[in-house]
Amino acid sequence: MSLSRVTPSDGHPPAPSASLSAPCGAKVQDMNPTCRLAAVLVAAATGIGMDEILAPRRASAAAANARQLAMYLAHVGFGLTQADVARCFRRDRTTVAHACRRIEDMREGAFDAEVTRLEACAHWAAEA
DSSP states (O other): OOOOOOOOTTSOOOOOOOOOBOGGGOBGGGSOHHHHHHHHHHHHHHOOOHHHHTOSSOOSHHHHHHHHHHHHIIIIITOOOHHHHHHHHTOOHHHHHHHHHHHHHHOOHHHHHHHHHHHHHHHHHHHO
16 A cells, blocks of 8 residues: 555645545544544545545545554554544444554555654654
């Protein structure tokens, strides 16, 4: 999985989806701020919209991968428990554990460097 995106002809990366709806009618603004920040960082890095990352179902493979990365970032980068991350993303704790194992297993080469940058952003944001 790569975090790189296709850049439009104007040279700017595509903006993440502007939709702020979360599953079950909740608003992203009502979400735990730490989980929301993890999801926003991943949305910006991948070009996958927040509505897809927070969708109640798996959706596309790209959205599922972005959701797993956001869960990983919330747990590893921000230090939330897997149970807290599961509540934020409306998933089971075992789903978060699977996501974290999957991202760890994929950490090689360019993907590892990009995840490391996201973790650095998370640590910087947590200290701000």
